[in-house]
Amino acid sequence: MLLIIGAGVIGLSTAMEALNAGHRGDHITIVADEYSPETTSDGAGAIWRPVFLQDTPVELSDGWAQKTVDRCTTLGPIPPAVAMCFVTLLD
Numbered sequence: 643m644l645l646i647i648g649a650g651v652i653g654l655s656t657a658m659e660a661l662n663a664g665h666r667g668d669h670i671t672i673v674a675d676e677y678s679p680e681t682t683s684d685g686a687g688a689i690w691r692p693v694f695l696q697d698t699p700v701e702l703s704d705g706w707a708q709k710t711v712d713r714c715t716t717l718g719p720i721p722p723a724v725a726m727c728f729v730t731l732l733d
């Protein structure tokens with residue numbers, strides 16, 4: 643059994659990763675005091691970019707950023723019902 647606290651992007655992503663790793667759906671429980679569309683994640687702009695973290699070596703944060711964008715771009719096709727697409731922003 644897997645209990646996930648929180649139904650924002652972190653909680654739901656954790657649930658998806660657990661499913662993809664072979665956990666049975668009926669063994670995963672998500673508990674939260676707010677669910678979509680009431681979470682902070684529902685209001686996020688979904689903008690991704692590398693960030694500067696004050697005391698974190700830039701090689702580390704750049705590595706995390708690269709892993710994140712690699713993961714996001716290999717998630718597979720986005721269902722048409724989801725109003726989302728990848729766009730490139732330039733500073």
Ligand SMILES: Cc1cc2nc3c(=O)[nH]c(=O)nc-3n(C[C@H](O)[C@H](O)[C@H](O)COP(=O)(O)OP(=O)(O)OC[C@H]3O[C@@H](n4cnc5c(N)ncnc54)[C@H](O)[C@@H]3O)c2cc1C
Pocket residue numbers: 647648649650651652653673674675676677681682683684685686687688689690
């Ligand atoms: C206006 C706005 C725009 C943003 N735009 C971007 C963006 O473009 N790019 C970006 O990367 N980030 C953006 N962010 C930040 C991003 O939204 C958050 O970092 C992200 O949504 C956090 O996800 P989360 O799953 O950790 O938290 P949340 O989405 O806040 O989810 C938390 C979950 O935990 C539950 N919970 C919390 N405490 C308890 C408790 N004690 N008991 C039970 N349940 C609990 C809540 O009910 C909820 O279900 C934006 C934020 C805002 C406000």
